[in-house]
Amino acid sequence: EMYRGAFRQFGGMNVTWIKPGDADSLRESVAAEAATTYALAADAEKRLQLVERRWSRVVAMFVEPVQGEGGIHVMGADFLAAARALASENQFPLVLDEVQSGMGRCGSFIASHRLGLRGDYYGFAKSLGGGISKVGALLIERERYQPDFGVIHTSTFAEDDYSCLLALKALEILERDELAARCDESGSYLLGRLRELQGRYPTVIKEVRGMGLMVGVELAEQSQSPSGLIRLASSQQALSHLATGYLLNEEGVRVGLTLSLLNTIRLEPSAYVRRADLDRVVGAFERLCQVIERANAGRLVRYMAGVRSGGSAEPVADWRGRLDANLAAFEEPSGEPQVAFLSHLMETSSLVLWDASLAEIPAERRDAFLRGIHRVVKPAVTRQFRIRSAAGAAVHMRVVSWIATSSLIEEALRAGDTEWLDEQIDEMVEEMRREGCRTVGFGGYLSIVSQNCKRAAVPGVALTTGNAFTVAIGLEALRHGARERGIDLAASRLGCVGAAGNICSTYLRLMAEDVPRLLLIGRAQSRLRLVKAAAALYQDAWERISRQRPEELTGLARAVFETRSVRRLIEGDARPSSPGEWLFDSLHEEFGGHHFVQLSEEMSALSDCEIVVTASNSATPIIFPEHLSPRPTVICDISVPADVSPSVAEQRPDVLVLRGGIVRLPDNDELVLKEVMLPPGHVFACLAETALLGMEGYPHNFSFGEITKAEVEWIREVARRRGFGLGYVTAQKTF
Structure with a gap:
């Protein structure tokens, strides 16, 4: 789809895609482009007549006899015969792309010859340059060639001596060393060995395709693999990328992919490849099949972590029975x-x-x-x-x-x-x-x-x-832990790490209904948000004081009720627009510091807290045994990963660490x-x-x-x- 999408940007272009080898769809597509025009013409007696002319809007048909980037698909005889017939009937040229399949790779000079197809144009490139020069050539039927074309249409890099000399030498070597016959013989052997492998590993290899030494191995989808990574890679058409990386780094075999069918591995070795090398490649593919079949993603990708290969003799562990x-x-x-x-x-x-x-x-x-x-x-x-x-x-x-x-x-x-x-x-x-x-x-x-x-x-x-x-269930866990450790919330101090955050600030406001003193810990850059959170706590306390009888008050509201600052609010001596902010400043002045709601940047301040809630954004532990109160303590750790170091459980058996936010269904x-x-x-x-x-x-x-x-x-x-x-x-x- 990513390659087809580019064609949609051309306004007015009618683009149709058909399945490779589908002759019926090809006929339907060409028929859909049939057109009829009418013209006035005079007959021998000079009478005007309306003359009908049928023609095709198709200007040319391009065909790869063996698809390269499309997944190494050899076009079938019916499809190719239909292509030739349609081109002839509708008088448009048949252009054969032999850039990958030509030059002997498929067992004859051009793959189309072996498939019994004759074209009007033939395109060559890549191996025509002998692997040294970039060169392309177009072969055209004589009756279609326009002699002035080569004169009128010029190019800076066309027909240069260097590239043409190399192309001629490549053609000479092709004939001298009978490379087409070599490709035919070696390709037949390789295809046979790979198809045997497919028979042994049908859940890994979906299909082996090709002609001569133009071979494709299509991997089967792995949606049922016990390996999470193999399943994921398969679903994203990335398994073949991992496979080619494995073959290169673990087996020393370099292969490629087909760009439009990403689950197909392409093998296009040299015509001079030795039988022993082909056997080595097949052996490497067999070990790849074992790795995938045995759900051994670790072996498949360990090269990406810099783990060196143990060689072909290293056994492939079977993880199928050990995965969830x-x-x-x-x-x-x-x-x-x-x-x-x-x-x-x-x-x-x-x-x-x-x-x-x-x-x-x-x-x-x-x-x-x-x-x-x-x-x-x-x-x-x-x-x-x-x-x-x-x-x-x-x-x-x-x-x-x-x-x-x-x-x-x-x-x-x-x-x-x-x-x-x-x-x-x-x-x-x-x-x-x-x-x-x-x-x-x-x-x-x-x-x-x-x-x-x-x-x-x-x-x-x-x-x-x-x-x-998360807050609701964490509060329940915290109260559960306090009961288990015999901690009286009404006489305790709550420390909150990450207090400027959304979760902790809500915890504080709810726990302040039970706990009289609170500690807010945050980074230096979050100081203003900590002050805002503290002011919100005092605002809540004042609102409770305003609407409840004194004997009904609990937590922070009860703790500050007898202070001089609150008395001034009750008696009307102070009428601030924001009572919470005013109490934050007034109580600090009254007690010479933050007595009820304290702000800190240091973890050591937790040493006076029997109850701790932590919900920081740290990816590593930040709370250690030396930070905690010597008294029995309950910590509700909401962070994922955890804020509390494992050393707390190891060194402080009197500290109960709870995983906050865990729900039983x-x-x-x-x-x-x-x-x-x-x-x-x-x-x-x-x-x-x-x-x-x-x-x-x-x-x-x-x-x-x-x-x-x-x-x-x-x-x-x-x-x-x-x-x-x-x-x-x-x-x-x-x-």
Whole structure:
């Protein structure tokens, strides 16, 4: 399609494409161009008559006897006979393109001769220059040739002595060494050996085609391969690219692709190729077939990570029985609402969770592999499954994955180099809309890149970051952890890392209803946003004080109620336009610092917090044992990948680290998302929110831009009604 599209830009040009070798379609296409004109003419008696003349609008027909870039298709006898007959009947010339198939490559000087086809024009190039010079030549039937053509039409680079001398020498060698016969003999042997290979590996090789030493090997599609990478490459017509790279780097065999049929590998060796070399090529193809059949993507692409080949004697490991069959299972929609979720790899180690065979790439080389492919490999649907509610309602979920880690996307964000990602996001949202998805959710760093979906708005589809339900389920996890550790929220201090962000600022406002003191941690450049978040907390506290009786107050509102600053507001001594901002400044002056809501850039400030929520945008851990309180502590880590270092669990058994935002589905125990290290029947809250919105038929964007307390409360109620609850919360990776 990418090659055909270029022809559509010419206004008024009628272009028809037909399947190679389809004689009936060829006849229909030529017949469609038949035209009739009428003219006045005088007969012998000088009477005017209307004379009918039938003619064809076709000015010429171009045919490759053996298609090159089209996939090495040898045109059949019926098709070629039809082409010759149509050209003769309609009086337009038949132009034969022998640029690739000529010069003996197909077993005779021109392939058309071997196929019994005579043309009016013949085009030659490439091998005519003997591999040294670029030269082309046109052979024309004598009765069609215009003698003045060569005089009137000139070219700076035409008919130069150097190229013509080399072309003449190439023709001399062609005849002297009987190269056409060599190509015929070697080609017959190679085609025979490759067809034997096809018989042994029918799930890998779809077809072997060709004539002489112009050979094509078409790879079969691999939609059912247990290997995630092989499936993905096949779906994007990139498997042949990986295969040719494997053959070159692992086997020392250089081959090419056909440009218009990308799943076909082209073999066009020299006419002087030895039988032993052909055997070596067939052996290399057999090992390639083993690699693909055995779902060994690691062996297929390890050269891209700089892993050196072990040679042809190195056995090919079989990964078919060791890969997760669930990853290849695609449930098709059956009438239920459709939704989609955009995701990416959490970290480099996630690569082998998605495709275990990539463990053949050493761990220290996998990052280099991902860096090499993450912008080239397009995102694609990697999972399709059904999610059901407790009452039996269902949605069909498509998971679209980017083969890029959080750290790679973070690097692009910091460098301001996200145009490639923006384009891919827009394309995938539009594709999911065309597939019938009513809601599209954004996971991980994709919500950050899209500025909480605002840069990816597409008419006709609702978007969500899933942040509202992430907050709702995280709050439940946090309260669960506090009860388990015996921590009284009313007497504790909450530390929030990434407090300037959308998720954490909402956590703070909701937790401030229970917790009297809060710590907001953020980067220096986010200071103004931290101040704004602190002012919002005081504004909420003042509004609660204004509408509730003193004995009903809890959390931050109760803590500040007895202060002199709040008394001034209650008694009317101060009437600021923004009570929250005024309280932020007044309480700082009253207590000589930020006593109730503290701002900091240092992780060490967490040492006075019994409750911690962390939702930074860091791709690597930022919270370590030395940062934490010596008292029992609960941490709710919402970040993916995690903000909390594994060393916390190792060195601080009194610290409970919870994976925030994990949801247990009500009736989906068969669903296993091992690629994101979740136990059966569990998903991330952002994906769960996407499913819930689909079940509800919610037609608008949700968790779009800044989330609100109202959104958190609404989605929490929807989840309760649908049976979506708090999931497995421990942070230890035991599944």
